[in-house]
Structures are given as structure tokens and as C-alpha cells.
Amino acid sequence: MAANAxxxxxxxxxxxxxxxxxPFENIIAAPxxxxxxxxAEAAQTTINFIQEVGLETETATEIVDGxxxxxxxxxxxxxxFNFIQGGRRVTxxxxxxxxxxxxYIAINTIDINFKATVTGTxxxxxxxxxxxxxxxxxxxxxxxxxxxxxxxxxxTTNVSTKKDSSSTKSxxxxxxxxxxxxxxxxxxxxxxxxxxxxxxLGSAMDLCDPNGELTVNDTYFxxxxxxxxxxxxxxxxxxxxxxxxxxxxxxxxxxxxxxxGTATYMLAGSTSGQPYRVTSKTSPRSxxxxxxxx
Numbered sequence: 001m002a003a004n005a006x007x008x009x010x011x012x013x014x015x016x017x018x019x020x021x022x023p024f025e026n027i028i029a030a031p032x033x034x035x036x037x038x039x040a041e042a043a044q045t046t047i048n049f050i051q052e053v054g055l056e057t058e059t060a061t062e063i064v065d066g067x068x069x070x071x072x073x074x075x076x077x078x079x080x081f082n083f084i085q086g087g088r089r090v091t092x093x094x095x096x097x098x099x100x101x102x103x104y105i106a107i108n109t110i111d112i113n114f115k116a117t118v119t120g121t122x123x124x125x126x127x128x129x130x131x132x133x134x135x136x137x138x139x140x141x142x143x144x145x146x147x148x149x150x151x152x153x154x155x156t157t158n159v160s161t162k163k164d165s166s167s168t169k170s171x172x173x174x175x176x177x178x179x180x181x182x183x184x185x186x187x188x189x190x191x192x193x194x195x196x197x198x199x200x201l202g203s204a205m206d207l208c209d210p211n212g213e214l215t216v217n218d219t220y221f222x223x224x225x226x227x228x229x230x231x232x233x234x235x236x237x238x239x240x241x242x243x244x245x246x247x248x249x250x251x252x253x254x255x256x257x258x259x260x261g262t263a264t265y266m267l268a269g270s271t272s273g274q275p276y277r278v279t280s281k282t283s284p285r286s287x288x289x290x291x292x293x294x
Contacts, residue, residue, distance in 0.1 A: 027114055028112060028114070031110065031112055031181045032110065032112075035107050035110050035183060038107065038183075039106065039107050042103070042105040042106070045103055045105075046102060046103055046104055049102060049103055050097065050102065051074070053077070053096065053097075053100065054076060054077055054095070054096050054097035054100075054102075055074040055075065055076060055077060056074070056075060056076075056077050057072050057073070057074060057075075058072065058073055058074070058075045059071070059072045060072070060073075076095045076096070076097065076201060077095070077096040077097075078093045078094065078095055078096065078239070079093070079094050079095075079096050079099065080092070080093050080094075080238075080239065081094070082210055085207070088209075089209075089210055090207045090208065090209065090210070091207070091208050091209070091210045091238055091239075091240075092205060092206070092207050093204075093205065093206055093208070093239060093240045094205050095201035095202075095204060095205070097197075097198060097201060098198055098201050098202050098205075102190070102194070103187075104187055104188045104189070104190060104191075105185055105186070105187060105188065106185065106186065106187075106188030107183060107184070107185045108184045108185060108186055109182075109183075109184045110181070110182070110183055110184075111180075111181070111182040111183075111184075112180075112181055113180040113181075113182075114178070114180075115178045115180075206240040208236055208237075208238060208239075208240045209236075209238065210238050211238065211283045211284060211285060212235060212236060212237050212238050212246075212280060212282070212283035212285055213235065213236040213285070214233070214234075214235050214247065214278065214280055214283075214285035214286070214287055215233070215234050215235075215236075216231060216232065216233050216278060216287050216289065217230075217231065217232040217233075218231075218289075219287060219288065219289055219290065220289075220290045220292075221267070221269065221289070221290065221291045221292070222269070222291075222292050222293075222294050223269040223291060223292070223293060223294070224293070224294065225269075225293055227269070228266040228267055228268050228269070228291075229266070229267045229268075229269060229289075229291040230264065230265075230266060230267075231249075231264070231265040231266075231267055231276075231278075231289055232262050232263075232264050233247050233254070233262065233263045233264075233265065233278055234260075234261055234262045234263070235247045235263075235280055235285075236261075237282070237283075238283075242261025242262075243261070244256050244257070244258070244261055244262050244263035245263070246280055246281050246282055246283075247263055247278055247279065247280055247281070248278075248279060248281065249265055249267075249276050249277065249278055249279075249289075250277070250279075252265050252266075252267065252276070253265075267289065267291045268291065269291040269292055269293035269294075270291065270292065270293055271292070271293050272292075273290045273291070273292035274290075275288040275289060275290050276288070276289040276290075276291065277289070
């Protein structure tokens with residue numbers, strides 16, 4: 001009974017020792033680290049997608065302190081469509097990022113299930129031996145009795161017994177570890193900053209004329225003698241960009257306001273009302289302006 005109890009205790013100690021040697025920190029931390037790295041790669045994929053698909057690099061050169069300096073910046077990629085609206089052909093400019101789904105893959109839950117089955121190996125052998133040996137040696141001698149001849153008799157006896165017994169108890173133990181990792185990922189909601197950017201880009205969709213739009217504050221002015229008319233001109237390219245430097249009036253020098261996207265001309269009048277012609281450098285648009293002195 002004591003031997004069996006001691007055997008059970010040794011087996012339990014072996015199992016406990018085996019459990020202690022299992023790398024639980026690696027078993028639990030490794031899947032978590034893998035998910036963190038996967039989330040980081042997913043975020044980098046989103047950044048690469050926005051930069052490669054939705055943005056393009058614009059390079060500009062300017063003179064600073066007599067030196068030519070080249071700078072670059074990112075700008076949104078636009079897609080342009082022509083269609084008919086109200087009997088005229090118009091162009092719509094749409095930011096590409098508002099038309100394609102942006103990948104925002106996020107890991108929602110991580111389930112780690114670990115199961116360990118631990119056994120050991122223990123062999124116990126009991127051997128018993130019992131041996132008995134008995135020797136007997138008897139000798140008898142007789143002489144001459146009368147006319148009979150004397151004789152000698154010897155008796156030898158050996159008795160040997162041996163009893164051997166052997167019993168072996170063997171218990172087999174093994175170590176088995178199973179880990180199940182379930183990762184659930186889905187398209188996450190858009191970050192607030194990106195949602196705001198897309199909202200602004202959505203409101204930036206615009207309709208413009210495929211030949212550009214040339215507008216003036218008026219086409220007919222009446223001024224007093226020695227006074228000038230103030231003509232404000234704006235020009236929007238087919239891409240929807242205000243470019244006041246694209247317009248000109250022969251013989252007149254404008255004042256360019258890049259903030260408002262306008263060019264201002266001060267025009268002298270004449271009694272005959274000779275017209276001025278505002279022309280675009282890149283499109284066939286032109287407008288005739290009359291300034292008459294009264």
C-alpha cells in the first residue's frame with residue numbers, strides 16, 4: 001500500500017513539473033503579437049492605398065533669395081466626366097477617394113483556447129528470490145562375520161529448492177498541447193479625420209464648362225471724364241480651377257488676387273465706347289467690354 005501511494009505521488013510530481021516547463025508566455029503571447037502585427041500591416045495598407053490611389057505629387061519651383069527651390073506636395077486625384085445638363089455639355093470633377101472603398105480592416109475579437117494533456121513514464125519492478133539447499137551423506141561399514149565377507153555402503157542425498165518471482169508495473173505518460181486561435185476581423189468604421197476629409201471632398205464636386213468659364217462683373221460701363229471703370233474678371237478652367245492669370249486684355253495690366261481667383265482691370269472710357277476684349281489664353285472664350293465716357 002505504501003509503495004502504491006509513493007508511486008502515485010511521484011507521478012503527480014512529474015506531471016506538475018512538466019506543466020511548469022510548458023512555455024505558457026509564448027503560447028499566449030505569440031498569437032496576440034501576431035494579431036498586433038497584422039493590425040499594423042492593415043493600417044499600413046490603408047496608408048499606402050490612400051497615397052497611391054487617391055493622391056498624386058505636385059512639384060513646384062520658385063525663386064527664394066536668388067536660388068531656385070523645388071518643393072512638392074500631395075494633391076487629391078480627380079476624375080472628370082462629361083455629360084449633358086440643361087441642353088449644354090458640362091464636366092463634373094469628382095475626387096477619386098470618394099468613389100472607391102478605402103480598406104479599413106480591423107481585428108474585432110481574438111479567442112485563444114488552450115488545452116494541455118500531460119502524462120509521464122514510470123516503470124516499477126519487484127524481484128524476490130528464495131533458495132534452500134540440503135545435503136545428506138550417510139556411510140555404513142560392516143566387517144567379516146564368520147565366513148561372510150565384509151561390505152561398505154555409502155548413501156548421498158542432495159536437495160535444492162529455488163523460488164524466483166518478478167513483477168513489473170509500467171505506466172506510460174505523454175505530453176500533448178493543443179491551442180486554438182480564432183481571429184475575427186471586419187471592415188471597421190472610418191476614422192473621424194478621414195470621414196471629415198471625404199466629406200469635404202464630397203462637397204468639392206463641381207460642374208464646369210468643358211471649354212472653361214469666363215465671367216466678368218459687367219459688360220457695359222459708364223464713367224465720367226478722367227475716370228476709369230473697374231472690371232473684375234475670373235476664369236475657371238475645365239478642371240474647375242480658378243486661374244486669373246489665364247485671361248488678358250490687350251494693352252491693359254491686371255492686378256491678380258490669388259485668394260479670390262480674380263483679375264482686376266482699370267479701364268479708361270471713351271465717347272465712342274470702343275470695346276475691350278477679354279480673352280482666355282487656353283480656351284476660345286472671350287467677352288467684349290464697353291466703357292463709355294459720359
